[in-house]
Amino acid sequence: MSGLIEWLEGLNKKDTRVRAVLRRSLAFEPGAYVAAYPYVEPFLKNEESVWRRKMFYLVAGLWAAHWRDGQHGHAMPIGKACKFHASGSTSTERRFINLLDADADQLPNRLRQMVALLKDQLIDFDSLLKGLVYWHDDQKRTQQAWARDFYRISENKTENGHPTEKEINE
Numbered sequence: 001m002s003g004l005i006e007w008l009e010g011l012n013k014k015d016t017r018v019r020a021v022l023r024r025s026l027a028f029e030p031g032a033y034v035a036a037y038p039y040v041e042p043f044l045k046n047e048e049s050v051w052r053r054k055m056f057y058l059v060a061g062l063w064a065a066h067w068r069d070g071q072h073g074h075a076m077p078i079g080k081a082c083k084f085h086a087s088g089s090t091s092t093e094r095r096f097i098n099l100l101d102a103d104a105d106q107l108p109n110r111l112r113q114m115v116a117l118l119k120d121q122l123i124d125f126d127s128l129l130k131g132l133v134y135w136h137d138d139q140k141r142t143q144q145a146w147a148r149d150f151y152r153i154s155e156n157k158t159e160n161g162h163p164t165e166k167e168i169n170e
Contacts, residue, residue, distance in 0.1 A: 004043045004056060005125045008063055011039065022064030030054035030061070030108055051104070055132040058108050062115045063125045073122050078131070079149025081121035082114065086150075092117065096150055100143045107135065 011018045018039055025033035031040075031054050040060050044053055076084070079096075086092035095114060102110045111132075115123065131142040 004040070004060065004129065005063055007043070008039060008060060012067070019064040019067055022061045025057060026061040026065060026112055030057040033057075036060065051136065052133050054108075055129060055135075058111065059125055059129040059132065062111065062128070065112070066115050066119065066123060066125075068119075075122040075124035075127075077124050077127045077146070077149050078114070078118075079146035081118050081123050082146075083150045085118050085121055093150075096146075100147060104136070107132075 008018065008022070021033075021035045022039060025036040027033075036057060040056050043056060048056075082092065082096045086096070095110075095117065099107075099110045099114050131146065134142050
């Protein structure tokens with residue numbers, strides 16, 4: 001699963017049009033924008049579930065929309081990224097809770113909004129994809145893992161408001 005983002009990064013170095021196509025794909029149901037097929041289909045098996053296929057397309061589009069030239073540092077799981085963005089903001093926490101409570105129809109839209117809100121945070125898209133593939137787990141393990149990341153991080157940050165390397169790796 002982790003090869004998708006690495007693959008997209010490699011394609012992006014050769015042709016930045018990749019990002020434009022994948023960003024555009026976010027305006028459609030995940031997996032419905034034909035121009036995005038060459039960038040995602042190599043990572044899908046013929047027997048993939050509809051849900052898994054949609055999540056690969058969604059994460060590829062989110063990666064493209066979130067990509068910033070010159071971003072350096074350690075990417076964080078979405079729960080940690082939300083926490084560092086929130087800094088006590090009840091509206092961000094509310095959005096995060098709504099994201100965790102999203103059903104299959106609501107999830108793509110709520111996730112697009114959250115990733116847009118996190119424009120200054122480095123997101124681990126491989127981790128995001130892995131969590132989304134298992135979104136429908138009866139025990140809600142993905143939602144619980146994201147919630148743990150959100151609520152268990154200390155408030156220590158660097159002067160610019162970003163987490164310290166120690167916090168990212170906790």
